[in-house]
Structures are given as structure tokens and as C-alpha cells.
Amino acid sequence: MVSGASKKKKKKAAAALSLAGPTSSLLKAVYTRLANTLHAQFGLVLVQNKEKGRYCRAPPQGFEPGRVLLEEEAYIWGNGHAEWCLECDTPSHASPACPRIRASYPPSIVPLLPAIENWMMEDLERVQSLDRARAWIKALIRLRAETKEGMATAGEKEKEGGGWLDPLWALTACNLEQCLQDARKLAHKFPRLLPSPPSSPSSPSAASIAVAGRLLALLNTNSHELEELGPGSGLFLHACLLEHSCLPNCAFATYGTKLRLVSLTAIPPNGSLSIDYANLYYSPGAKGGREGGREGGGRGEGGGREWARKQGKKGKRGWATKTFVHVTRSIPCSLTLSRRATGPPSGVLRLFLSMRGLPRPSARPVPCFSLPCLSFSTASSLLPRLQSPGCEGGVVCPFGDEEEGREGRPHEPSVPTRWRCLRCMREASPTEIAAFQAAEEEILGAESEDEGSDEDEERGDRRKEEKEEEEGEEKGGKEGERVDEGKVEAVEEEKVDSLLRTLPLVHPTHFAVLNAVESTAHRLIRDPSSQSVRYWERVLTIVNEGLSDLYPPPGGKGYAHHPELAILLDRVAQVKASAGDTEGARQCWAAAYQCASLLTGPNWVPTIDLRRLAEDPPSTREEVLSYYNEREKILNQISDDMKEEKMVGKHSIELDWKALKVRLGSEESRGALETQGMVILDNAFGETGAKAMREEIVFLAERGLMTPNQTRFGPHEVRKPFIWEADMHDPLLRARVPILGSLLEREALTEGLTPALPPGLGGLRRGMKGRALKVQRNGGGGGSFAWHYDNPGKGSQRRLTCLLYLNPGWCQEHGGELVLQPFLEGSPTVIAPLMDRMVIFRSDAMLHRVMPAHHERYCLTVWLDGDHNVNSERDLQLRFSSAEAADPEVLARKLRFSPSQRLVSRAVYAEEYQKSLRECMAGDTPGAKEMLAAHDDHVQAVKQNPAMQALVETLRKLKKGAGDVGMNM
Ligand SMILES: O=C(O)CCC(=O)C(=O)O
Ligand SMILES: [Fe+2]
Known part of the structure; x- marks a missing residue:
């Protein structure tokens, strides 16, 4: 029996929590919880800034590109499969028939669900798709339940860390007023969906309507598109806290109801993390106006969602877009230099650009053709000048804006009012700018002329075609149309190219050109011919060139570091396979996989799918269609495989230790180790064994069981970009990959190599404690190791390093x-890292490095400890007689196999170390500066000692062919 007084109290508490909005203490608790999770789970920092609002920043050590920064499940999602249940998202039953729905939804609502959804989409301005209707319905059901519960347990809730609705209060909600209107209509039409007092269930209070409106607004403002859900959308509590940028440093990947955030560029210490809400990656928007405006100082909603969808998102591989960007006005985003480049005089700008490694052309480049003293009146009067450009090869781009800093929205995309050549730095005159814009318009016009005036409708058609193409829903009557389409294409390409010739006021990588070629390519997608392949290749080239300027390919080779390239490569692969070019298709899928895996890590279902496509590509149009038709099933299968841990016991093979042992301990190995300091053994385990080991590493990578490399460098903890590792001392890990596990568990390597050790080195330590096994995956993208010793001195007992490479099909381009x-x-x-090649050398006396890899690369490293005498006092000092000192050749011979070389190698090979460190930490990767500084400090310290300095100088003269590429194995 609850007393009247306590009832009243609880009621009041519930109102404060759920309906009247959050109390300030609740809000504070919610923020703190979000910030704590972000920090504890992902190492990210949530910042509340008066000017910028709320955003996320990197920790003090920053992030390297291609790093998975965050992974989370949607807090609430809605699917777009009309016939499927809104809670289970399965095709087996519709919502009203679902036992789960019947158990937890109000009985008066269950049969009405389809009608409510339809009504919402048709009659409510702010509900524009099924998934949004469903997400809102779900939220309202929770609101109802929680309001009821809240009345009984408000106090407890606060103690426990809050109710389901609470975190939502921390999120921005735009267009509240319109959403409130929708909520009012809903309260009128379906009152039972909203919480209301038990006494009058069909009259929801104003407070509950306000909360319902807010829920819709925040779903619209914060949701991300989830492609596999129909497409649907999901609200991610942490991922939605990122700020927008037209040149974002992060991208999302989604699969099912999961989202992953990855860094596209190196993110400097404490740098803020940004994504492009509109996902306009390369195009400043339709018809030259980037439709990226936002409302309410935060995020808009509504139209942009549909707009983004009409861009042909369907069929893309789960890279998310924010789904809301509201089209408030046509804003051409400068999509170019950092806003900080605005304003300063050109000298300062030049310095700024050179310091940052810019210039970086935008998506709207025009050639620089001008001489400073010219005045122009029309575009045509510019043309003669084009033949003798004043600034050869210069590219003029829009940058900065005058509207910057509009009150309360300092980081909003805005109108570029200034254009500058990134080479000669000259700023374009208003007349020139007008001419550029006229040329852009003309090309965009050329593109849309044949499409009819309703561009959106056309896009919708294209999307439909694409859908049919990719899902294999071919209908009759297509053959005839195809011929017509072919005609349209030919005209169009000619038109665009001739415009480029006669009106070369845009660069060939300008988005207007891309738009034109892409729309042609899209229309040809059903025509599996070499012609469509050619169009798609042209699209690929333009996008790659444009994006490579903004997101340089890691390691400088291949495709830009951007998800759009993975999507595009996948599409080009489909077109190629359909046209019968199986090898071309395979290469595109391999490149798509490479690109995607650098951005998602290998353990991401759609990325694994790309790997499988590359390994076993469909080779006819029918196969392509049926593959993509079945794609949902295939992805589910991959996902199930991952859950089921299929690898355990998959291979019951025993590695052929006996044969290997004999080869390891042979006279030949012993001789090679003694005289050359290294042994190279090809076909170490044989084809079956090597293949099985490779599969196990792939398994580790795909399950996410490998972690980013972590290297201690003096006082610094740094990460080598693109290198992933797993330490096999972990018995649970070994149990999952038993063959790799046996490399650590078995004594064979230790026993085999003991007789090969040069005299005076003692033996090897037996047992697992005397060994270590590191599994390494280099994702490609330029991942490398700088010069180093595996045993850098005291503390390490490593005697021998045994490397095993597992890279079938390695070729020189792979690096x-x-x-x-x-x-x-x-x-x-x-030494090429060939499949099944083993390399053995002394851990304390062999300087080595790994060159940048441009292709995925697998390597196992086994370190074998010595049984005594490793790093003895003598090894850690430099001692030589005066006779030795007098004869540098003698000195060199003495140091050749002596671990003492480690004391001076950094100073002797100073430049080589430095160069390799730069390569290894690619550009401005966090920690790079510290590593380089620590290296310099070390070299300086050696030079402080006059005797050492003299020795170093002598040795530097002795080193031959430094930096040369010597013998190739
Ligand atoms: O990847 C390799 O080839 C060797 C790696 C290496 O040197 C190391 O892990 O110490
Ligand atoms: Fe090494």
C-alpha cells in the first residue's frame, strides 16, 4: 500500500525526469557519463566549448590515420523494410505478428502499427521515411514504459545510472517547433502512443507531447544512415557528438546496427574529430551549391536526408552518412583550405601553406591562367590568356569566406568569396570568380540538359536502376532502352569534353566534370560493355585524383585514403566483371579491400566480403547480379562465421617440424649465420602448412584479435601506422589458432637452431619462457619499421630472431x-617477404628495417632467448686496444658481429635512421616528432663525448654503400 504523500513525491520526481525535460543535475550526470565512457572505452575527450558547442577531441598523443577510434551499437534504430518487424528486423514476420512486440507493446497499439507508420510518413512533415517513423514509435513506447516506471522508481533510477531516456537529453535537437507540431498531431490521432494519466488515456499532457516532439527532433538531428536496414537509421550516443567539417578528419563505416569511426588523416594531439554530415566527399553539392547549411547552431534535419539518399547511397557498402543535413539555403562550401588560412597577407599564407604541406586543391579547382595586371569583363575575354598561362600548372581554389564567424556558428560551411592560386598565391578578381562560376554552371547545365529539368527525379531513377542492377531485380523491356541510353551517353561525353576544351575554366578534376561523367556512367551501368567500363574508370580516376589531394594515399601509392574509393572500386569491379573482365574486376576488388581494410580494420563484415570477392570474383554479369542479390545473406554468413569461431580445429594438420629441424641445424645454416649473420630458408613449412598458418592470421585479423602496434621509444609510447600485432603468449589466443600456437609451444625451433649458433654464443633457452611469438599484420598503406635491433640492450635476453613470411603472390609493387x-x-x-620464407639472424647484432608495404603483409616473428651470456657487460661497452683503434679495418671487423655496435649504430647511420623513422611514422603521425627528436638527442649525446665522436667519424667513413639497395633476395 503506497501512502498518498509518497505517491505525490514520486509523481513529482517522474515529471522532473521524463516529461518536463531534464533537471540540471540529471543533465550534468548524463554528460559526465557520456564523457567517461568516451574516455574510458575509446580514449576520446568530450569538450564543452562556449563557441563551438560540444565536440570530441583526440587525447594528447593524437591519432594516426586509419585508426579505429570508436565502435558502438545503435542506441535506437529504425529499419526500412516495410514487411519486416520493427523490433527484430527479420523477414519472417511483420510487426503486429511478432510475439516480442505483443509482449511489450500496448495491446491497443500493436494491430495499428502499420497504419501508424503510414500515417506518420504521409501526414507528418518531420517524418519522411519508414525507418524514422519506426525509430520514433520505439522511442515513444520506451517513453510510455519509462514514465510509468519512473513514477515508481525515479529515485532509484538516478542511483543506478539513469533510465533509458536519460542520455538522450544530452543531444542536440533541431527544428523543435516543427517536431512539436507533429507530436501534437500524433497526440490527436493516436493518443495512446503517448504517456498519459491512467484516468484519461486519450488525452496526453502537454508535457508528454513536448517530450515526444523532442524525441523526434533529436532522432532527426542525430541519426546515421544504416544501409543494411533497408536502409534504416540509427542513433549512436557517442558517435553523434562529433562536429561537422567539409574536410573531415574521420569517417564512419556501418554494418547492421553497428558503427565504426576511423581516422582519415593523422589527428594532431588534442585535435578535434570531425565528420562530414552530408557525406559530400567530393562534390560541393548539386548545381554548384553545397547544400550543407545547418540550423539551430547544431544540426539541421529533414530535406538533406532524402537528398543524401537520392545521391545513390543504396548499394554502397555501409559507409554512413549523417542523415539529416537540412537544406536551408544553397551554400557552396569552400571545401578547401583550413579556414585559418583566411585573412593573413599572402606572405604569411604562403608560409602557412608550406608549413602544413599544402597546397591542397579543393573539389572546385580551376586552372590559374591570370597575369596580375589583367582586367576581365567576360569569360570569353579570358580565353586567349589560357594559351599562355601566367602561372603554369597553378590551381585556383575557393577558400575562406566572409560569412565566417556568423554569430554562434563559427564552424559552419559558408560561401567562399575568395579564390586564390595555390601556386602563385594571386587572388582572383570578382570578374574572374564570376567567370569560373559561369563555367561551372555551364558544365553542370550540360550534364542536366539531357536529364530533363527535374534532377531529383532523375537521381531517383538512377538509384532505382542501380538498385535493380545490384539487386538483380531486372524487369522486362530493358533491352530496347539500353540502346537509347547508349546514344545519350555518347552525346554527353562529347559535350563535356568539348566544353572542357573550349571553356577550360575548370580543372579536369572539378566536381562539375565528375558529375557529368558520373551521371553518364550511372546510366550505362546496365550495359555491361567496354564502354561502360571506360566511363567508370574515368570516374575512378577523377575521384581518386581529387581525393588524393585531400586525403593522400598512405605511403603515397595507390588510392586516396577515403571510403568513397572503396565504394567506387567495388562498383567498378562489378562493372568490369559484368563486362567479362574478370582479372580487372579482381584487381579492383583487391584494391577496394585494401582501401576498406585500412579504414575499418580487417575485422569488419563488409570489408571481409570485399576480400572474399577479390579471392573468388564472380565472372559473369549473372554471377555479379546473383552475388549482390544474395549479399545480405552473404554478409550474415560472414557475421555468423565470426561469431562461431570457426577456426578452432579447422586444420588438424601437424607442421613438418622434422624436416625443418634438420635444415635449421645443418652445416649450411651454421655457416650462413656465422659468416653472413643471416639464414634464409625458403619453403620452410611447405605449402599446406604455410597456407594454414596464413589462414589463422587472417582469422585473428578478422576477429579483431590483433591490436595496433605499440612501440616504446625512450619515454614515448608510439604507434606505427597500419601495423597490427598479437602476442601469442596468451593461451586463449593460442587455443583459437592452434597451428600458430604450436610455433611457440614446440621446442623444434629452439632445438633446431641450437647447433647453428656460432661458437661462443652458448645455447638457447628451452621452454616457452625462453621464446616469444608475435603475429604481425601490416595493412599496407605504407606501414613500415624503422632501423632497429630486436635486442637493443639490457633487459632483453633475445639471441635469435626467426621471421616467417606468409604472403603469396608478393610482387615488387607490394613493397x-x-x-x-x-x-x-x-x-x-x-629480402622479399615471400610465402613460407624464413629469415634468421642475431637479435643483438643485426641492424634491420622493413620497407613501406603497399599491400597487406603478414609476418610471424619468433624470438629465441639465449641460455646465458646475452648482453654481458662486455656487450654493453665499447672496448678496443690502441692497435685496433689505429686500424679502422680491424675495428670494423671486430664490431661486425659484436653487439657493442648498438652503442654507436645510431650515430654512424644517423641519416638512415632518420629517414626510416620518417617513413615509418608517415608525415605528421602522432609521436613522429618525438621519435625524431629522441633520435637526434641520442646522436647528439654520443657526439658530446669527444672519444666517441672521433670513433663515430672513423666508422662513418668505413660504412659503405649506406642507403644503397644491395643484394636482392
Ligand atoms: O616484419 C618484419 O619483417 C620484421 C619485423 C621486425 O623487425 C620486428 O618486429 O622487430
Ligand atoms: Fe625487428
Whole structure:
């Protein structure tokens, strides 16, 4: 029996929590919880800034590109499959028939669900799709339940860390007023969907209507598109806290109801994380106006969602867009230099650009053709000048804006009012700008002329075609149309190219050109011919060139570091396979996989799918259609495989240890180790064994069981970009990959190599404690290791390093060679990381590095400890007699196999170390500066000592062929 007084109290508490909006203490608690989770789970920092509002920033160590920064499940989602249940998203039953729905939804509502959804989409201004209607319905059901519960347990809720609705209060909600109107209509039409007092269930209070309106507004403002859900959309509590940028440093990948955030560029220490809400990656928007305006100082909603969809999102591989961007006005975003580049005089700008490694052309580049003293009146009067450009090769781009800093919206995309050549720095005159814009208009006009005036409708058609293409829903009567389409294309390409010739006021990578070629390519998608392949290749080239300027390919090779490239490569692969070019298709899928895996990590279902396509590509149009038709099933299968841990016991093979042992301990190995300091053994385990080991590493990578490399460098903890590792000392890990596990568990390597050790080195330590096994995946993208010793000194007992490479089909373009530099000894030995190749050398006396890899690369490293005498006092000092000192050749011979070389190698090979460190930490990767500084400090410290300095100078003269590429193996 509840007393009247306590009833009243609880009622009041519930009102404060759920209906009248959050109390300030609740809000504070919610923020703190979000910030704590972000920090504890992902190492991200939530900032509340008066000017910028709320945003997320990197920790003090920053992030390297291609890093998975965050992964989370949708807090609430809505699917777009009309016939499927809104809670289980399965085709087996519709919502009203679902036992789960019947158990938890109000009985008066269940049968009405389809009608409510339809009504919402048709009659409510702010509900524009099924998934949004469904997400809102779900939220309202929770609101009802929670309001009821809240009345009984408000106090407890606060203690426990809050109710389901609470975190939502921390999110921005735009267009509240319109959403409130929709909520009012809903309260009138379906009152039972909203919480209301038990006494009058069909008259929801104003407070509950306000909350319902707010829920819709925040769903609209914060949701991300979820492609596999129909497409649907989801609200991600943490991911939605990121700010917008037209040149974002992060991108999303989604799969099912999961989202992953990855860094597109190196993110400086404490740098803020941004995404492009509109996902306009390359185009400043339709008809030259970027429709990226936002309302309410935060995020808009509504039209942009549909607009984004009409861009042909369907069929893309789960890279999310924010789904809301409201089209408030046509705003051409400068999509170019940092806003900070605005304003300063050109000298300062030049310095700024050079410091930042810019210039970076935008999506709207025009060639620089001008001479400073010209005045122009029309575009045509510019043309003669084009033949002798005043600034050869210069590219003029829009940058900055005058509207910047509009009150309360300092970071909003805005109108670029200034254009500047990134080469000669000259700023374009208003007349020139008008001419550029007229040329843009003309090309965009050329593109849309044939499409009829309703561009949106056309886009919708294109999307439909694409859908049919990719889902194999071919209808009759297509053959005849195809011929017509072919005609249209030919005219169009000609038109665009001739415009480019006669009106070369835009650059060939300008988005207007892309739009034109892309629309042609889209229309040809059903025509599996070499002609459509050619169009798609042209699209690929333009996008890659444009994006490569903004997101340079990691390691400088291949495709831009951007999700759009993975999507595009996948599409080009489909077109190629359909046209019968199986090998071309395979290469595109392989490139798509490479690109995607750098951005999602390998353990992401759609990325694994790309790998499988590359390994076993469909080879006819029918196969392509049926594959993509079945794609949902295939992805589910991959996902199930991942859950089921299929690898355990998959291979019951035993590695052939016996044969290997004999080869390891042979006279030949012993001789090679003694005289050359290294052993190279090809076909170490044989084809079956090597293949099985490779599969196990792939398994580890795909399950997310490998972690980003972590390297201690003096006082610094740094990460080598693109390198993932797993330490096999973990018995649980070994149990999942038993063959790899046996490399650590078995004594064979230790026993085999003991007789190969040069005299005086003692033996090897037996047992697992005397060994370590590191599994390494290099994602490509330029991942490398700088010069180093595996045993850098005291504390390490490592005697021998055994590397095993598992890269079938390696070729020179893949890079990633191991380079060994016997101290002072001629030029280094370059070793290709071939499948089943084993390389053995002394951990404490072999300077080595790994060249940047441009292709995925797998390597196992086994370190074998010595049984005694590793890093003895003598090894850690430099001692030589005066006779030795007098004869540098003698000195060199002495140091050649001596671990003492480690004391001076950094100073002797100073430049090589520095260069390799730069390569390894690619550009401005966090920690790079510190590593380089620590290296310089070390070299300086050695030079402080006059005796050492003299020795170093002598040795530097002795080193031969430094930096050369020597013997190739
Ligand atoms: O990846 C390789 O080839 C060697 C890696 C290496 O040198 C190391 O992990 O210490
Ligand atoms: Fe190493």
C-alpha cells in the first residue's frame, strides 16, 4: 500500500525526469557519463566549448590515420523494410505478428502499427521515411514504459545510472517547433502512443507531447544512415557528438546496427574529430551549391536526408552518412583550405601553406591562367590568356569566406568569396570568380540538359536502376532502352569534353566534370560493355585524383585514403566483371579491400566480403547480379562465421617440424649465420602448412584479435601506422589458432637452431619462457619499421630472431621488404617477404628495417632467448686496444658481429635512421616528432663525448654503400 504523500513525491520526481525535460543535475550526470565512457572505452575527450558547442577531441598523443577510434551499437534504430518487424528486423514476420512486440507493446497499439507508420510518413512533415517513423514509435513506447516506471522508481533510477531516456537529453535537437507540431498531431490521432494519466488515456499532457516532439527532433538531428536496414537509421550516443567539417578528419563505416569511426588523416594531439554530415566527399553539392547549411547552431534535419539518399547511397557498402543535413539555403562550401588560412597577407599564407604541406586543391579547382595586371569583363575575354598561362600548372581554389564567424556558428560551411592560386598565391578578381562560376554552371547545365529539368527525379531513377542492377531485380523491356541510353551517353561525353576544351575554366578534376561523367556512367551501368567500363574508370580516376589531394594515399601509392574509393572500386569491379573482365574486376576488388581494410580494420563484415570477392570474383554479369542479390545473406554468413569461431580445429594438420629441424641445424645454416649473420630458408613449412598458418592470421585479423602496434621509444609510447600485432603468449589466443600456437609451444625451433649458433654464443633457452611469438599484420598503406635491433640492450635476453613470411603472390609493387644491414658491411641485403620464407639472424647484432608495404603483409616473428651470456657487460661497452683503434679495418671487423655496435649504430647511420623513422611514422603521425627528436638527442649525446665522436667519424667513413639497395633476395 503506497501512502498518498509518497505517491505525490514520486509523481513529482517522474515529471522532473521524463516529461518536463531534464533537471540540471540529471543533465550534468548524463554528460559526465557520456564523457567517461568516451574516455574510458575509446580514449576520446568530450569538450564543452562556449563557441563551438560540444565536440570530441583526440587525447594528447593524437591519432594516426586509419585508426579505429570508436565502435558502438545503435542506441535506437529504425529499419526500412516495410514487411519486416520493427523490433527484430527479420523477414519472417511483420510487426503486429511478432510475439516480442505483443509482449511489450500496448495491446491497443500493436494491430495499428502499420497504419501508424503510414500515417506518420504521409501526414507528418518531420517524418519522411519508414525507418524514422519506426525509430520514433520505439522511442515513444520506451517513453510510455519509462514514465510509468519512473513514477515508481525515479529515485532509484538516478542511483543506478539513469533510465533509458536519460542520455538522450544530452543531444542536440533541431527544428523543435516543427517536431512539436507533429507530436501534437500524433497526440490527436493516436493518443495512446503517448504517456498519459491512467484516468484519461486519450488525452496526453502537454508535457508528454513536448517530450515526444523532442524525441523526434533529436532522432532527426542525430541519426546515421544504416544501409543494411533497408536502409534504416540509427542513433549512436557517442558517435553523434562529433562536429561537422567539409574536410573531415574521420569517417564512419556501418554494418547492421553497428558503427565504426576511423581516422582519415593523422589527428594532431588534442585535435578535434570531425565528420562530414552530408557525406559530400567530393562534390560541393548539386548545381554548384553545397547544400550543407545547418540550423539551430547544431544540426539541421529533414530535406538533406532524402537528398543524401537520392545521391545513390543504396548499394554502397555501409559507409554512413549523417542523415539529416537540412537544406536551408544553397551554400557552396569552400571545401578547401583550413579556414585559418583566411585573412593573413599572402606572405604569411604562403608560409602557412608550406608549413602544413599544402597546397591542397579543393573539389572546385580551376586552372590559374591570370597575369596580375589583367582586367576581365567576360569569360570569353579570358580565353586567349589560357594559351599562355601566367602561372603554369597553378590551381585556383575557393577558400575562406566572409560569412565566417556568423554569430554562434563559427564552424559552419559558408560561401567562399575568395579564390586564390595555390601556386602563385594571386587572388582572383570578382570578374574572374564570376567567370569560373559561369563555367561551372555551364558544365553542370550540360550534364542536366539531357536529364530533363527535374534532377531529383532523375537521381531517383538512377538509384532505382542501380538498385535493380545490384539487386538483380531486372524487369522486362530493358533491352530496347539500353540502346537509347547508349546514344545519350555518347552525346554527353562529347559535350563535356568539348566544353572542357573550349571553356577550360575548370580543372579536369572539378566536381562539375565528375558529375557529368558520373551521371553518364550511372546510366550505362546496365550495359555491361567496354564502354561502360571506360566511363567508370574515368570516374575512378577523377575521384581518386581529387581525393588524393585531400586525403593522400598512405605511403603515397595507390588510392586516396577515403571510403568513397572503396565504394567506387567495388562498383567498378562489378562493372568490369559484368563486362567479362574478370582479372580487372579482381584487381579492383583487391584494391577496394585494401582501401576498406585500412579504414575499418580487417575485422569488419563488409570489408571481409570485399576480400572474399577479390579471392573468388564472380565472372559473369549473372554471377555479379546473383552475388549482390544474395549479399545480405552473404554478409550474415560472414557475421555468423565470426561469431562461431570457426577456426578452432579447422586444420588438424601437424607442421613438418622434422624436416625443418634438420635444415635449421645443418652445416649450411651454421655457416650462413656465422659468416653472413643471416639464414634464409625458403619453403620452410611447405605449402599446406604455410597456407594454414596464413589462414589463422587472417582469422585473428578478422576477429579483431590483433591490436595496433605499440612501440616504446625512450619515454614515448608510439604507434606505427597500419601495423597490427598479437602476442601469442596468451593461451586463449593460442587455443583459437592452434597451428600458430604450436610455433611457440614446440621446442623444434629452439632445438633446431641450437647447433647453428656460432661458437661462443652458448645455447638457447628451452621452454616457452625462453621464446616469444608475435603475429604481425601490416595493412599496407605504407606501414613500415624503422632501423632497429630486436635486442637493443639490457633487459632483453633475445639471441635469435626467426621471421616467417606468409604472403603469396608478393610482387615488387607490394613493397614491405626486410632489409638487413650487417654493421659497416657494404650495402644492405633486401629480402622479399615471400610465402613460407624464413629469415634468421642475431637479435643483438643485426641492424634491420622493413620497407613501406603497399599491400597487406603478414609476418610471424619468433624470438629465441639465449641460455646465458646475452648482453654481458662486455656487450654493453665499447672496448678496443690502441692497435685496433689505429686500424679502422680491424675495428670494423671486430664490431661486425659484436653487439657493442648498438652503442654507436645510431650515430654512424644517423641519416638512415632518420629517414626510416620518417617513413615509418608517415608525415605528421602522432609521436613522429618525438621519435625524431629522441633520435637526434641520442646522436647528439654520443657526439658530446669527444672519444666517441672521433670513433663515430672513423666508422662513418668505413660504412659503405649506406642507403644503397644491395643484394636482392
Ligand atoms: O616484419 C618484419 O619483417 C620484421 C619485423 C621486425 O623487425 C620486428 O618486429 O622487430
Ligand atoms: Fe625487428
